[in-house]
Amino acid sequence: MLKFWDHIPFSKKMNSIVIPDYINSIHPYEGGKPIKEVARELNIPEHDIVKLASNENPLGISPKAKKAIENNIEEVSRYPDGNAFYLKEAINKKFNISSNQIILGNGSNDILELVARTFLTVNDEAIYSEHAFAVYSLVVQAVGAKGIEVPANNYAHDLEQFLLAINKHTKVIYIANPNNPTGTLIDKSTLKSFLDNVPKNIIVVLDEAYDEYLDDDIKSEAFGWISNYKNLLISRSFSKAYGLAGMRLGYGVSSSHLIEVMNRIRQPFNVNNLAQIAAIASLDDDDFILNSKKINNLGMKQITTAFSGLGIDFIKSYGNFIAFKFEDEQAAMMYYQHLLKNGIIVRSIANYKMPEFLRVSIGLELENDKFIKILSNCNI
Amino acid sequence: MLKFWDHIPFSKKMNSIVIPDYINSIHPYEGGKPIKEVARELNIPEHDIVKLASNENPLGISPKAKKAIENNIEEVSRYPDGNAFYLKEAINKKFNISSNQIILGNGSNDILELVARTFLTVNDEAIYSEHAFAVYSLVVQAVGAKGIEVPANNYAHDLEQFLLAINKHTKVIYIANPNNPTGTLIDKSTLKSFLDNVPKNIIVVLDEAYDEYLDDDIKSEAFGWISNYKNLLISRSFSKAYGLAGMRLGYGVSSSHLIEVMNRIRQPFNVNNLAQIAAIASLDDDDFILNSKKINNLGMKQITTAFSGLGIDFIKSYGNFIAFKFEDEQAAMMYYQHLLKNGIIVRSIANYKMPEFLRVSIGLELENDKFIKILSNCNI
8 A cells, every 4th residue: 555644745744633622622421429439439238328419219110010021021132223212102192292292212302412413503602500410511512503591580580581592693592391400390481471472483491300290280381382472492301200321212203304313423323122021111100109209208208397397498399309409519528528428329410519518319218318327317 | 580582682582592503514324224124114023024234243242241241230320430440451451451541432433533633633534534433524514624535446545545544634544454334344554554644643443343344464464553553543342353332332442642532522421330340351252253253254155155146246355244346326225125125134334334244254154154145146
């Protein structure tokens, strides 16, 4: 082979790989610590560790989903159905949404990212709230677009400020409802009024990962809105109440046009086949969701009652987690470490500009008990 | 809530969502037809269908992997370990690659896409071969970069032409070795000489999804090259010989610097936990890989012998599939339909600018037999 190198005059001056600035300045997402990692680092047996750090379902998975996985392990040597025919059919059956209005994601993270990658360019802006789910800013930054963070109102989304932040560069708006990590909820009429006021060329992403935990009267009705708001996309998750965090499955619901465009850049096999099979079975297990919600309500009461007894401030939460407050960042970190050393994993939310808070996921009664006991025994 | 709409003068003129041109002009990837889909459409029982369309392992999955999945189903309610500590350890043990030189993907598709999303901007170019794996051009187009397709030399990558295609905008080069769908292989010395001639600011992605099917003397040694070529990234897959296509798992190996930068935009939980568990077990099952390779060698001989007997032209293949040729596109499509109607799914590769070819994956002996029988019975 000829040495072409010598004939490429610019090559010698370009010896190092150029990384775009917007990529270089990203701070990656940090999830809750896995149980095995804590066991390894602190030399504690795994079964002594209680993980209340990632808003997982403490009941585990639906027995129907477990059975479905067991019965279909042989399937994994085949590529998944990239169109997820049967899963879309199951979602349609449950929520009355046509297949062409559904896009499947490798977790709802994948949906949030696909919106950014499909619609945002380096000249565009996306709006989200202060203290909102960290993935919004990450996916916006990863495509080189500008993220506009709107100040929160007492930790909640301030949608009037969102409207004021809109300009001719605005292309996407992310709203978490309920929001993680604050647990705050926007009521339906405010949300609808907001949608009426957003220009139709702007995509509104409504992230409803925690909707299953809401009481019937405050549950989202947004699936019924998509025929009126073609710029609305709702994302849902199987990682929370459905107990399938490890399988990675979420979905987006929107106008068929937006779904079709997003599907163009979706990885053809982004959702593994056991996730599809488990999700179909889970959608058919209403009892499991009802029970998960019941356990969550009881646990939420158990923990907030204890917080009040201990004089610990917290933000009223509509999710399966709760953010609670200490005097300052230092106190929060000391409590975090104290809990961790005693085998309880909670979450620091300093990266959400809430350094004096910690976030705890609602567990089973005994897990919550252990959390409360160790929290109250802390001699700091 | 106030009606802000009226105070936003531009909004009324912008009623429709603007899609970037490069997204609008994408033609999404089409995978092989799933067995269930063919059964549904043609009203044939699933067990009568032979799928030889997606280069899957006809042996299924490793028994060790199956057992590992069975024993860990309860895990799926927990988020996966985003750092894949144990899987990286297993890869390290097998191939002697440090954890910080490994990135995990939701299939190797995810790795190929992460390269494009991390390093390419709309001002950059990426080079790949004519007839090369379709995902390269798709991921390049999805970020708005320019894809440069280098003409193939008798269906194989022409690396001298690659070098001539390099200019100051070139940032990434994708090479498939062996290539899908042509099955062609580049020998090691040519590849190494190529790497010596590529400017160090250009990332060379070496896609080795089919490496496990190569005989020992021609197997890749590229893992041993990464210390010398900091701009080299090798991608590997668990979807082929490892039999885990449905689980979605691939990985990239490169210099720690490139891996670190790519990890910044990797979805934190992109690899599900059963995939991680299954892959660890599979890496520990050398017998399964040896047997898969043996079955593939026998099947390749069985099918090429039949082709020769039938006077059908084909491209010598180093993978677990083979591209075979008809007089023209019309003949190829007629054979495709004839096979399909008789329950054999193969793949049209018209979208690879090879309309007169079909591609068949190597199956088990009986599956290959059925394919050959139906192929030779075609009265077209």
